[in-house]
Amino acid sequence: MMRQMRENTKWIMLVTALAFVALMVFEWGMDMSGQSAGSVGEIGRVNGTPIYYETYQATYRNLYDQIQSSQGDLAITSQQVKEIEDAAFEEVVNQILIQQELERRGIVVSSDELRAAAQFNPPPEFATEPAFQTDGQFDFQRYQQFLATADELFLLSLEAYYRDIIPRSKLLRQVSAGVYLSDQQLWQRFRDQNETVEVRYIPMDPAQRIPNDAVELTDREIQDYYDANQTDFEQPARAQVQVVVLDKTPTATDTVASRERAQELLVRIDEGEGFADLAEAESSDEISGAAGGDLGVFGRNQMLPAFDSAVFGAPVGQVVGPVQTPAGFHLIEVQERWAQDSARARHILIPVARTEDSEIVLFTMADSLEDLGEVMPLEEAAAQLGLAVESAELTDAFAFVSGAGQVSEGADWAFEEAEVGEVSPVFETAQAFYALELVSTTPGGVLPLASARPTIEQILYFQKKQARAEEEAAGVLAQILGGEPLPNAAAGAGLEVRSAGPFARNDFVPGLGRYNAAVGTAFGLDIGEVSDVVSTPSNTFLIELISRTPADSTQWLAQKDAQRAQVTQLLQQERLEDWLDGLRDNARVVDRRDIVLRPADEQPGGPTSPFGFGF
Secondary structure, three states, X not given: OHHHHHHXXXXXXXXXXXXXXXXXXXHHOOOOOOOOOOOOOEEEEEOOEEEEHHHHHHHHHHHHHHHHHHHOOOOOOHHHHHHHHHHHHHHHHHHHHHHHHHHHHXXXXXXXXXXXXXXXXXXXXXXXXXXXXXXXEEOHHHHHHHHHHOOHHHHHHHHHHHHHHHHHXXXXXXXXXXXXXXHHHHHHHHHHHHOEEEEEEEEOOHHHHOOHHHOOOOHHHHHHHHHHOHHXXXXXXXXXXXXXXXXXXXXXXXXXXXXXXHHHHHHHHHOOOOHHHHHHHHOOOHHHHHOOOEEEEEEOOOOOHHHXXXXXXXXXXXXXXXXXXXXXXXXXXXXXXXXXXXXXEEEEEEOOOOOHHHHHHHHHHHHHHHHHHOOOOHHHHHHHHOOOOEEEEEEOOOOEEOOOEEOHHHHXXXXXXXXXXXEOXXXXXXXXXXXXXXXXXXXXXXXXXXXHHHHHHHHHHHHHHHHHHHHHHHHHHHHHHOOOOXXXXXXXXXXXXXXXXXXXXXXXXXXXXXXXXXXXXXXXXXXXOEOOOEEOOXXXXXXXXXXXXXXXXXXXXXXXXXXXXXXXXXXXXXXHHHHHHHHHHHOOEEEOHHXXXXXHHHOOOOOOOOOOEOO
């Protein structure tokens, strides 16, 4: 048994590798100057503590690998690379801030704590390691026997893991200390989600019912509103650009190729190859593919329409297809079917994706666009390639281009680097490649009164109309309080009665809204009671409670412990995030990446490092 465990040491080492590598990067790999041999050096500082390139690069690579793994075969785009770079820098800053706070608070880990943690609180990943299991359960005796014979390198890595984890756990407990929810608070949360009411109400609809000429609006009122609400009229910086988008969406030719691929698999099945083997090897539905394409039992109308029609129309035991859905082309075998209500089936999914030849054409086009953009205006480059040029407006608050989606990388170029008339490199998003030409920029600032006036007029007109509507509603309410039924009082004023519910406090209620005075008022009424006049930012109401369904206290008690754990964890996380935001707000963070990591040919005076970077 011990030999088996020692043979598993290589796998176990991988679990603690991150902490061990971090220890080497931060403590062992630096010489007296704080740099390792051949290091690029500092790329920033946090409250005077250097951020070393090695640490940043290790964090970047970890994030990059995580995202690449989550995307499967889908390549990481240049825009994602920029986002990962920024996220890696932010993560390193956060880790340094945490380490500084650990030192400031004097939080350390003792030898006794290390021993106890290693023996009785193994890293979570070890729980599923077969070498440490007996009858499917984690076996502490096996684990502790392994520790007794583990080599020094493994023990060092495990120590590094606990020296990192234990102080952070102590810090988390300190930061989140005092997070406690009483039974009353838990009940309130449960009630807000589960108590429901039904109402009928009269909407006054002031914006539609009262014309503009029924109220008076003066220039003085418009000026006063503008002066008192300057921040509401602050405008982001804007950039007018020309843009060429190369859509990554598969072409009609790609669709034909995918259909042909599915047809080839159908022929192989007809020739005797196993459906399950082909599903495991070829299906892009990885979950069902791992089970030989098995989708289990499902009812009619649970699948996409074309798929559903094929399943409930095909002979049992016969492979049919290719059947096209938005997911791609399916080969389907119905294994069992019960009347027309449910079926058991398996499938092989071939997605509609760009072929290798199609991708080469797309990449070649993108490269050509970039090359031409370096020597001529974007419109001329696009004309040579037969591409369309569109106009777009970007802001430093929101950068979106139709067909390409969020173009933050292009916006950074437009606002921080480009000169008017300059053509960008070709950037990439998940949906497309794109290139920009900067036409003009407008700095941010406060919108002039002349431009803001239509918005101000709309706001003030509504406020005056709502005041008139509230007066009218008060008259209708007086009739109801005098004994007139709500529907009769509404009809006499030419108003409509609507119904809503059942709804809970946290729901969005069509006609009433969400988290506003109208919804709150509904839960404060007794059955049959009519509210006072209630106004929200968009309407004015009279509300009558029709019915109420209380939250089930027995059901609440049954789930209270789980609710407490879930909500406490959520609040602790919020507390930690707020605390970390506070550290960031008060930290002195210097980011020198744009200088230190600038390519050598862009450095003032040329390269000053054998690695192509200037310092």
